[in-house]
Amino acid sequence: MKAEVRPLGMTIGSIRSAFPKMMADLFKDKEIKYTFDQMVVLLIVRFCQKTSPVQQDIAEIMNKNKSVVLRMIDVLEQDGLLMRSTDPNDRRRNIITLTKKGYEYTELTIACDHEVTVNLMEGLNESDVKTFFKVFDHIQSKMGVK
Amino acid sequence: MKAEVRPLGMTIGSIRSAFPKMMADLFKDKEIKYTFDQMVVLLIVRFCQKTSPVQQDIAEIMNKNKSVVLRMIDVLEQDGLLMRSTDPNDRRRNIITLTKKGYEYTELTIACDHEVTVNLMEGLNESDVKTFFKVFDHIQSKMGVK
DNA sequence: TGAAACAGTTGCAAAAATCAACTAATACAT
DNA sequence: ATGTATTAGTTGATTTTTGCAACTGTTTCA
Numbered sequence: 001m002k003a004e005v006r007p008l009g010m011t012i013g014s015i016r017s018a019f020p021k022m023m024a025d026l027f028k029d030k031e032i033k034y035t036f037d038q039m040v041v042l043l044i045v046r047f048c049q050k051t052s053p054v055q056q057d058i059a060e061i062m063n064k065n066k067s068v069v070l071r072m073i074d075v076l077e078q079d080g081l082l083m084r085s086t087d088p089n090d091r092r093r094n095i096i097t098l099t100k101k102g103y104e105y106t107e108l109t110i111a112c113d114h115e116v117t118v119n120l121m122e123g124l125n126e127s128d129v130k131t132f133f134k135v136f137d138h139i140q141s142k143m144g145v146k
Numbered sequence: 147m148k149a150e151v152r153p154l155g156m157t158i159g160s161i162r163s164a165f166p167k168m169m170a171d172l173f174k175d176k177e178i179k180y181t182f183d184q185m186v187v188l189l190i191v192r193f194c195q196k197t198s199p200v201q202q203d204i205a206e207i208m209n210k211n212k213s214v215v216l217r218m219i220d221v222l223e224q225d226g227l228l229m230r231s232t233d234p235n236d237r238r239r240n241i242i243t244l245t246k247k248g249y250e251y252t253e254l255t256i257a258c259d260h261e262v263t264v265n266l267m268e269g270l271n272e273s274d275v276k277t278f279f280k281v282f283d284h285i286q287s288k289m290g291v292k
Numbered sequence: 293t294g295a296a297a298c299a300g301t302t303g304c305a306a307a308a309a310t311c312a313a314c315t316a317a318t319a320c321a322t
Numbered sequence: 323a324t325g326t327a328t329t330a331g332t333t334g335a336t337t338t339t340t341g342c343a344a345c346t347g348t349t350t351c352a
Binding site: 008011014015016017018021022040043047062064110112114116119121122129131132134135136138142 | 259277281282
């Protein structure tokens with residue numbers, strides 16, 4: 001473990017700006033008028049259903065502050081991609097649920113994502129790709145700890 | 147495999163603002179008064195010496211527009227971390243060179259980066275880490291093509 | 293019962309990114 | 323060689339994004 005850890009900064013630095021840009025370009029092609037981050041919100045709502053994250057949670061997952069997330073969700077709600085409803089068990093919390101339309105947008109996003117990913121991963125063997133995702137998830141979970 | 151695989155975008159969506167934030171926190175501790183992005187500029191200048199990227203190139207690498215990079219470089223030049231000089235072979239281009247002070251800041255940045263990275267990679271075995279970086283390199287080269 | 297904590301909201305201020313227009317230099321096609 | 327297009331860099335104005343602090347309503351807990 002001590003051996004090969006090199007600075008991630010530059011590496012991550014480029015992927016972290018390049019990937020969203022590639023996604024944004026694809027969104028434009030397909031006339032999706034939302035930002036990458038807005039679609040990430042939808043993805044989080046969809047894929048973290050079990051824990052049903054509220055705005056605060058989403059903000060933590062995305063490392064944004066809650067005002068930012070609130071404003072993204074305002075737009076998404078206005079456009080009917082998701083719905084807010086007060087949690088009956090804790091009326092401070094907003095339960096966020098995807099609408100049919102919102103779900104469709106997650107599908108579109110995943111399609112774009114897949115397109116970009118396949119492109120980037122082309123030429124690698126499956127097991128390496130698996131490991132990559134594993135490590136990436138690990139990093140993500142470590143970041144959550146703060 | 148086809149079922150509910152979390153798209154890469156979701157992970158990237160969560161780490162992409164986390165990493166600069168973690169770096170910024172470390173910078174604050176060590177009283178480095180620059181942003182993560184500014185330090186990335188220095189790193190690019192240092193590590194892409196062979197191709198001696200000009201402002202435009204740096205902008206492309208970082209997926210920012212050239213005005214943004216220009217202003218970052220203004221600051222870095224004012225503070226004596228790098229120098230601009232006109233390329234004698236093409237007087238439109240500015241050759242960017244690190245000063246001694248600038249180099250020292252890249253060292254500091256790399257140290258911070260390493261600290262963060264080690265932390266994030268903790269708990270992974272060496273071969274996974276190796277694979278991860280291998281895949282990362284691959285992705286990066288693919289992104290370069292675009 | 294009251295203090296502290298928490299999710300959400302709002303408006304304002306600060307920071308960052310974008311855009312269009314411009315200069316100066318170079319490349320290139322005719 | 324001449325003029326057109328392209329390129330790197332620069333600037334100022336504008337817009338977008340972000341961050342902060344204060345506030346509400348609700349819950350927790352001592």
